[in-house]
Amino acid sequence: MLRDAVIQLKTYGYRLDCDTEATASIEQRRGLKINKLKLRLIAGRRLPDAHGYDLLRLAESEADESQLQLQIYTWDGFLAELERIVD
Numbered sequence: 001m002l003r004d005a006v007i008q009l010k011t012y013g014y015r016l017d018c019d020t021e022a023t024a025s026i027e028q029r030r031g032l033k034i035n036k037l038k039l040r041l042i043a044g045r046r047l048p049d050a051h052g053y054d055l056l057r058l059a060e061s062e063a064d065e066s067q068l069q070l071q072i073y074t075w076d077g078f079l080a081e082l083e084r085i086v087d
Contacts, residue, residue, distance in 0.1 A: 002072075005041055006059050010070065013039045039070040046076045 016023050016037055023034055047053055060072045073081065 002043060002055060002059055005043070006070070006072070009039050009041050013037055013070075037069075040078070041070065041072045042075050042078055043072055044074055046074050 016026070016034060026032065027034055043056055047056070056072045056074075060070055
């Protein structure tokens with residue numbers, strides 16, 4: 001399921017990065033300005049063991065070979081990162 005989610009997210013990111021008409025349409029409809037696209041995937045609340053985190057790191061490193069930056073978090077990890085940034 002993680003690999004499918006990474007592929008889906010990369011497909012969306014690639015479309016936004018390459019399809020200027022689609023990007024302009026989204027920007028206009030949503031009132032956004034898409035610049036320096038970063039992809040973030042939230043992979044569940046928390047993982048049961050270290051092996052799960054190893055799988056996240058592997059999926060993230062495979063995605064790094066593309067031009068799009070992909071970050072994979074658990075929900076708890078994402079909240080911790082937001083708290084770190086705010087503090």
